[in-house]
Structures are given as C-alpha cells and as structure tokens.
Amino acid sequence: xxxxxxxxxxxxxxxxxxxxxxxxxxxxxxxxxxxxxxxxxxxxxxxxxxxxxxxxxxxxxxxxxxxxxxxxxxxxxxxxxxxxxxxxxxxxxxxxxxxxxxxxxxxxxxxxxxxxxxxxxxxxxxxxxxxxxxxxxxxxxxxxxxxxxxxxxxxxxxxxxxxxxxxxxxxxxxxxxxxxxxxxxxxxxxxxxxxxxxxxxxxxxxxxxxxxxxxxxxxxxxxxxxxxxxxxxxxxxxxxxxxxxxxxxxxxxxxxxxxxxxxxxxxxxxxxxxxxxxxxxxxxxxxxxxxxxxxxxxxxxxxxxxxxxxxxxxxxxxxxxxxxxxxxxxxxxxxxxxxxxxxxxxxxxxxxxxxxxxxxxxxxxxxxxxxx
Numbered sequence: 001x002x003x004x005x006x007x008x009x010x011x012x013x014x015x016x017x018x019x020x021x022x023x024x025x026x027x028x029x030x031x032x033x034x035x036x037x038x039x040x041x042x043x044x045x046x047x048x049x050x051x052x053x054x055x056x057x058x059x060x061x062x063x064x065x066x067x068x069x070x071x072x073x074x075x076x077x078x079x080x081x082x083x084x085x086x087x088x089x090x091x092x093x094x095x096x097x098x099x100x101x102x103x104x105x106x107x108x109x110x111x112x113x114x115x116x117x118x119x120x121x122x123x124x125x126x127x128x129x130x131x132x133x134x135x136x137x138x139x140x141x142x143x144x145x146x147x148x149x150x151x152x153x154x155x156x157x158x159x160x161x162x163x164x165x166x167x168x169x170x171x172x173x174x175x176x177x178x179x180x181x182x183x184x185x186x187x188x189x190x191x192x193x194x195x196x197x198x199x200x201x202x203x204x205x206x207x208x209x210x211x212x213x214x215x216x217x218x219x220x221x222x223x224x225x226x227x228x229x230x231x232x233x234x235x236x237x238x239x240x241x242x243x244x245x246x247x248x249x250x251x252x253x254x255x256x257x258x259x260x261x262x263x264x265x266x267x268x269x270x271x272x273x274x275x276x277x278x279x280x281x282x283x284x285x286x287x288x289x290x291x292x293x294x295x296x297x298x299x300x301x302x303x304x305x306x307x308x309x310x311x312x313x314x315x316x317x318x319x320x321x322x323x324x325x326x327x328x329x330x331x332x333x334x335x336x337x338x339x340x341x342x343x344x345x346x347x348x349x350x351x352x353x354x355x356x357x358x359x360x361x362x363x364x365x366x367x368x369x370x371x372x
C-alpha cells in the first residue's frame with residue numbers, strides 16, 4: 001500500500017493527479033487542504049468528487065483530509081499531525097502553487113519557497129522512519145526566465161532575468177529542491193509548460209493563463225486589434241499527460257534526481273497564428289460574431305493599451321490591464337528540450353499527444369463552461 005501526501009490537490013494538476021492515483025486500489029491519499037473549518041474542507045472534497053465524477057462515500061475510504069496551509073511552517077500542522085504523517089507517508093507530491101504573475105516578490109517567495117522548505121523537511125523526517133520512497137516536486141519551465149535558446153533537462157545555473165515574480169520565486173524554490181537532491185533526497189523535479197485541459201475531453205478544474213490567451217486571441221477584448229503574431233509559438237501540454245507522468249514517476253525509484261520536462265518542445269509548440277485560427281473557428285461554429293482582425297507592430301500595440309483600456313467597457317478593463325503579462329510571453333523565442341523525458345516516458349506508454357489532436361476540445365470545453 002502506497003500512502004501519498006499531496007499538496008495542491010484542488011489545483012489544475014493536483015486534482016487530475018489525485019483522481020488518477022485513486023484509480024489504483026493500492027493507493028491511499030492524505031490531501032493538504034486550506035480551509036477555515038472541517039466542514040469547509042469536507043465541502044472542498046465534495047467539489048473535487050463532483051469533478052472526478054466519483055462517489056464521496058467511496059473516496060473517503062482512501063482519502064484523509066489534512067487541514068493546513070502549504071506556506072505556513074510545518075504546513076500549519078501541530079506536532080502530533082506532523083509526526084503521524086511522517087510515519088505513514090511513503091510518497092510526497094508537491095503540486096501547490098500560487099499562480100499569480102504580478103505578486104510582490106516577497107509574497108511570491110513566501111508562497112513558493114516556504115512550501116518547498118516544508119516539503120523537503122517532511123521528506124527528510126519521513127526517511128528516518130524507513131517507509132519513505134520519494135518526492136515529486138512540481139516546478140515550471142518558467143524557471144529559465146528570459147534565458148535564450150533551449151532549456152536543458154537539468155538544473156539551471158547562473159544569473160538570469162525573469163518575466164515576472166512567479167517565475168523568479170519558482171526558480172528559487174527549485175534551487176532548494178536541487179540542493180536537496182545533492183544531499184541525497186530521493187526527489188524528481190517536474191517542469192510543465194502551459195497546462196491546458198484533458199487531451200480527450202478538455203476537462204480541467206480551473207481556467208488559468210492559457211484560457212486568458214484564448215480570450216485575447218478571439219479579439220473580443222481588444223476590438224479585433226492584435227500585435228503582430230509573426231512566427232511566435234506557445235508550448236502547451238495537456239493536464240492528463242502531466243498527471244500521468246508524475247504518477248508514473250512516483251513508482252520509479254530510478255527517476256530520483258532527474259528533471260522531467262513535461263512540455264511539447266520545439267517539435268510540437270503551437271504557432272500563435274494556428275492557435276488563433278483554432279480559437280476563432282470554434283467561436284464561429286457557435287454562431288459568435290467576431291471583430292475583423294487588425295494587426296499592429298508589437299511596440300505600437302503595447303503603447304495603445306492604456307487608451308484601449310480607457311475606452312473599453314468596465315467589464316473588459318481588468319482583462320486588458322493583464323495583457324502586458326501575456327505579451328511578455330509571446331515576445332520570447334524560447335524552447336524547452338524534452339528528449340530525455342520522452343525517452344523515459346514513452347516505453348511506459350506515455351506518448352506526448354500532438355496539440356492539433358486536443359486543442360479544439362480543450363477550447364470547446366472552456367467555451368461550454370464560460371457561456372453556460
């Protein structure tokens with residue numbers, strides 16, 4: 001029997017992963033849940049069960065809720081709770097993340113680095129009891145920041161700048177994980193790119209950065225005005241592929257010390273012009289009226305954003321204000337190597353799907369929920 005302690009189980013990756021782990025009757029889960037009360041935590045589990053399409057009564061037989069906070073010392077647990085977990089857990093999966101790009105750096109660090117320290121401390125304490133196997137540590141390809149070229153599947157060394165405080169804080173947290181590996185902690189680092197819905201159904205528990213980009217590319221928020229897309233591309237990956245890779249890794253002691261790139265890589269990165277056509281095709285098929293497209297040089301478009309925000313309806317002003325963050329990503333020429341990762345995962349039956357095979361259902365799932 002494997003006993004997993006999971007942070008971030010209510011998030012996009014964690015929710016899919018927890019459901020996948022429960023499909024194996026040999027797994028038990030302790031889920032760290034941030035909640036004001038036990039009733040609130042139970043309500044959050046019911047919400048997860050609805051998303052999983054599973055009977056809560058069956059889930060409760062193998063799931064224990066641990067009420068705490070990933071960023072507080074010792075996850076906000078008392079000594080008896082901490083000791084009980086370190087004696088029982090055989091695996092730790094760290095998925096918790098505050099995915100906000102523009103937080104003040106101290107706040108972003110508090111979220112990313114405090115949680116990383118807690119995970120490393122719990123794993124270290126668990127190893128003393130002899131039952132512990134390994135840690136799965138969720139990072140991001142964003143740890144490369146603005147580093148040009150291809151990001152290799154190894155620890156990133158040297159100074160670099162970042163697009164935002166989220167990337168910087170996650171990079172510093174990953175440095176802690178790399179140092180723990182050097183000290184002998186059995187830990188695998190996973191770097192997903194931009195995560196989208198399930199490759200078969202489009203399902204995902206939360207709509208994050210990719211879905212803001214979908215709205216942007218539709219033209220509905222900018223009255224059809226876009227920066228030049230040129231040859232820019234986006235690295236996306238479906239959530240079921242990421243979750244399956246992490247679940248597989250958790251059973252493989254030989255993966256300890258490795259960094260896995262859970263991304264499309266240059267071969268499967270999606271051109272923004274292709275993605276825009278997919279978005280608009282999905283909307284037009286629903287009878288949506290879309291504005292005629294007009295393209296401006298990037299610098300001119302960015303300079304025009306304050307005027308665009310001023311003249312836009314109140315409902316669109318916040319979304320337009322967030323566009324500079326997206327434009328930072330779209331302006332880069334960065335790719336992520338994933339050859340080693342694919343060589344490990346493909347023999348285990350985990351083939352990376354082509355984005356063309358899943359993006360229409362990912363977008364349709366979002367549009368169905370947004371307009372329901």
